[in-house]
Amino acid sequence: MAPFALALAVVLITFFLEATATILNSSSMKPRPPKGFEDVYDIDKYANSQDYQRTTSEFTLISSIIQLALLLCFWLLGGFDWLYGLSQDWQLGDLSRGLLVIAIIAAANWVVGLPFSIYDTFSIEERFGFNKTTPATFAADQLKSILLGALIGLPLIAGILWIFINVSNAWLWAWLGMTVFTLTLSYLAPRFIMPLFYKFTPLEEGELKTAINKMADSCDFPVTEVYVIDGSRRSSKANAFFTGFGKNRKIALFDTLIDNHSTEELVAVLAHEIGHCKLRHVVQQMILGVLQTGLLLYLLNFFITHVELYQAFKIDIGTGEFPYHFGLIFFMILYGPVGLLTGLITNKLSRIHEFQADAYAAKVTGSPLALVSALKKLTADSLGNLTPHPFQVFMHYSHPPTPKRVAALKQL
Numbered sequence: 001m002a003p004f005a006l007a008l009a010v011v012l013i014t015f016f017l018e019a020t021a022t023i024l025n026s027s028s029m030k031p032r033p034p035k036g037f038e039d040v041y042d043i044d045k046y047a048n049s050q051d052y053q054r055t056t057s058e059f060t061l062i063s064s065i066i067q068l069a070l071l072l073c074f075w076l077l078g079g080f081d082w083l084y085g086l087s088q089d090w091q092l093g094d095l096s097r098g099l100l101v102i103a104i105i106a107a108a109n110w111v112v113g114l115p116f117s118i119y120d121t122f123s124i125e126e127r128f129g130f131n132k133t134t135p136a137t138f139a140a141d142q143l144k145s146i147l148l149g150a151l152i153g154l155p156l157i158a159g160i161l162w163i164f165i166n167v168s169n170a171w172l173w174a175w176l177g178m179t180v181f182t183l184t185l186s187y188l189a190p191r192f193i194m195p196l197f198y199k200f201t202p203l204e205e206g207e208l209k210t211a212i213n214k215m216a217d218s219c220d221f222p223v224t225e226v227y228v229i230d231g232s233r234r235s236s237k238a239n240a241f242f243t244g245f246g247k248n249r250k251i252a253l254f255d256t257l258i259d260n261h262s263t264e265e266l267v268a269v270l271a272h273e274i275g276h277c278k279l280r281h282v283v284q285q286m287i288l289g290v291l292q293t294g295l296l297l298y299l300l301n302f303f304i305t306h307v308e309l310y311q312a313f314k315i316d317i318g319t320g321e322f323p324y325h326f327g328l329i330f331f332m333i334l335y336g337p338v339g340l341l342t343g344l345i346t347n348k349l350s351r352i353h354e355f356q357a358d359a360y361a362a363k364v365t366g367s368p369l370a371l372v373s374a375l376k377k378l379t380a381d382s383l384g385n386l387t388p389h390p391f392q393v394f395m396h397y398s399h400p401p402t403p404k405r406v407a408a409l410k411q412l
Contacts, residue, residue, distance in 0.1 A: 007312035007334055014336035015068055017395070019061060025385070025392035026057040033386060034403045040380035049383035052128045059124060063116045070112060071333070080313045084326060098161050098325030099154055105329055106149070114142075125235065128383060133234045141234075144196050156181060157328075164304065164324045171301035175294045182293070183286075190243035190252070200227040200252065208263050212251065215267050219364055221274045226251045228258065237382050240266075242273055260381060265374035268365050275360030281353040288349065292342050299338065300331050340395070350398040355408055368409035375402050375409075 029050045033041040041049070074080070087101050121138060125131035133141075159177055164170040194200075203209045203226040216223045231239065231254035238257035243250045251270060258266065276282055303309050304327030310317050313330050317323060362368035379386065379402040388401050399405075 003308040003312035010334050021392045021395045022057050022061050024389040026054055028387055028389035030387050040376045052383040053385045078314055081315045084315045099158055101325050130236050132232055171297040174297045178293050179290050199230045203228050211263050211267050219274050223251055229254050232256050240269055264370040268361050268371035269374050271361035271364045272357045275357035279356055288346055303331050347398050351400045354399050358409055362412050368412050372406050372409050
């Protein structure tokens with residue numbers, strides 16, 4: 001099969017699988033909530049959740065079709081070859097030229113995606129009562145994201161390109177660099193990046209903080225501070241997470257989570273998160289992520305040194321050196337099937353971990369009832385899908401559907 005036909009088939013097959021999962025998921029909805037969820041879903045609220053799921057599924061499918069069409073038009077009309085020829089005239093070194101090309105592609109991708117992001121935030125999320133983001137906050141978030149992408153992403157890409165241009169066994173050195181970068185960023189992000197978007201306020205002394213610290217102590221899980229995040233500035237949806245390592249762990253709770261749940265429910269949710277740490281799930285997922293990065297870079301190292309990759313995207317490099325920056329772009333476009341395959345593995349493991357962390361929380365708190373109540377409320381408040389199609393779960397769900405988690409907890 002010709003390189004172009006093979007590359008096109010990869011892109012279309014990946015899209016077909018994603019579209020199939022979305023369509024099946026949208027068609028799997030039931031007219032009534034599963035048994036046991038009547039206390040958090042009345043008929044009207046459940047109908048609203050079904051409407052929300054259908055709307056988001058349709059929006060996902062339509063936006064994917066439009067973005068695929070734009071990619072195919074640019075590709076088939078020789079857009080990549082045009083950009084390649086244009087970049088050859090720039091009086092720049094290989095590294096600077098590569099960074100500028102990637103920045104142009106990233107900017108174009110942002111421009112294409114911006115209308116969809118605006119519609120999702122100010123139409124869909126607004127319609128269903130989730131959006132709390134003002135246009136000013138949205139614009140500020142976009143600007144901050146662009147600046148962070150430039151300050152963090154461009155140096156990272158520059159390092160990868162430099163390694164592939166100048167170093168033997170490039171994928172190994174790039175893998176080492178990416179691993180160090182990822183671990184460093186995971187440590188620094190909660191301290192320096194998230195505060196750019198959210199305000200962290202120490203939780204006031206009181207019943208909730210006392211209960212959290214007591215539960216953490218019983219788990220031998222020292223916590224240095226508990227923070228409240230102003231998530232309600234952007235959305236009514238709730239979340240909670242841990243930051244830090246070792247004896248410097250901190251808990252972050254969205255204000256929306258605190259407002260809608262009892263102390264017992266909040267303690268159960270945090271016990272679940274502690275379970276991930278105590279059962280070494282975080283370490284396992286981190287190791288798996290490092291291995292995935294190694295696989296990605298090994299495949300990248302293989303493909304970007306083959307002229308067929310560039311031919312597939314209608315670039316004629318002749319007898320010149322490989323333009324690794326274009327190779328990186330093309331490889332990421334074609335990485336879809338491999339990403340889906342590795343995602344199946346990581347998501348399956350993650351779903352197993354969720355069941356285990358649920359069981360840990362039930363054991364620590366002495367009863368599964370508080371966590372059951374919290375899970376049901378979280379799903380109802382976010383209009384979550386109680387009956388996702390098994391294929392969608394298989395493809396994309398990192399958490400088991402809520403009814404399955406509730407059933408497993410009740411068996412305890």
